[in-house]
Amino acid sequence: MRLTLREAAASLNCTEKTVLRWIAHAGLPTVRLGGLYHFNRAELMEWAIHHGIGSTALACELEPEQGPAPAEGCAQASALAGALRAGGVLAEVAGSTLPQVLCAAVERLLPEEDGQNRQAERELTLAMLLAREATGITAVGGGVLVPHVRAPLITGEQPRILLVYPLHPLPLSAVPTPDDQPVEAVFVLASPTVRAHLTLLALLAAALRDADFRQAVLSRAPEASILLAAAAAERQHQAAAAPNERRP
Structure with missing residues (x-):
């Protein structure tokens, strides 16, 4: 799934200006088409994990299609x-x-x-x-x-x-x-x-x-x-x- 610059910034809990800076100086993967930046969700996640950057929105948006069984002793399913x-x-x-x-x-x-x-x-x-x-x-x-x-x-x-x-x-x-x-x-x-x-x-x-x-x-x-x-x-x-x- 492709994300826009605004969606990528929201996913990484930062501003669009920060995302642009990461593109220029930290190798954040993106494709520019027609003057607009597009981001691959999987590549964005990999980059965020490698750089220790939060990706709260990505985690919140994604729900498992088939949830695993909860661990024994857990107060609620995890x-x-x-x-x-x-x-x-x-x-x-x-x-x-x-x-x-x-x-x-x-x-x-x-x-x-x-x-x-x-x-x-x-x-x-x-x-x-x-x-x-x-x-x-x-x-x-x-x-x-x-x-x-x-x-x-x-x-x-x-x-x-x-x-x-x-x-x-x-x-x-x-x-x-x-x-x-x-x-x-x-x-x-x-x-x-x-x-x-x-x-x-x-x-x-x-x-x-x-x-x-x-x-x-x-x-x-x-x-x-x-x-x-x-x-x-x-x-x-x-x-x-x-x-x-x-x-x-």
């Missing part, structure tokens, strides 16, 4: 916690390079089913993830990496977020990061639709700005604690964003 619960946690992953870690993640996301050999599908998915990283690292800083493809990873019937913990933090030589911190946690998203992918991307980006959620992730807290922190972060984000929702 799309983010549900996706994390569905994806699970993959800990102590051996490997000192990003391809090795992502290979383990892809195997978890695309398991063998009914004797079906999914090796070709796994190889294609891994190649897509690595190609995306080659065009621009998606480390969000603070020891966290969120690799995702420009054409989202569409698979399964339920949105999933797999949280991967390398056995040892990935060194800067393997994954350059904006703040020169080694990568300690990797989130990999798999969604049934593009819309669900964008929804989860927005929710995860907002949650990663929540101190309690980040602490739970980076301290490798029990999975139940991470799910509760995710649900709490999502509720806080929605409460903060509610006054800014655009009316039809």
Whole structure:
């Protein structure tokens, strides 16, 4: 979906002048046709996450087409916690390079089913993830990496977020990061639709700005604690964003 300059500014919670400055000096992706700027929603989301910029309106506008089950113990349903619960946690992953870690993640996301050999599908998915990283690292800083493809990873019937913990933090030589911190946690998203992918991307980006959620992730807290922190972060984000929702 294409956004106008005004819509892009509203989505990023800034002025149109700021968006123009980011286009000129920070590589904000856009296309200019007939003197007007047009923005791709997915590219805008990727850029915002990479630069640690809020995208409240994008998260508010997008509703999952198929909502994941809420996490146990959550006071109310949480799309983010549900996706994390569905994806699970993959800990102590051996490997000192990003391809090795992502290979383990892809195997978890695309398991063998009914004797079906999914090796070709796994190889294609891994190649897509690595190609995306080659065009621009998606480390969000603070020891966290969120690799995702420009054409989202569409698979399964339920949105999933797999949280991967390398056995040892990935060194800067393997994954350059904006703040020169080694990568300690990797989130990999798999969604049934593009819309669900964008929804989860927005929710995860907002949650990663929540101190309690980040602490739970980076301290490798029990999975139940991470799910509760995710649900709490999502509720806080929605409460903060509610006054800014655009009316039809």
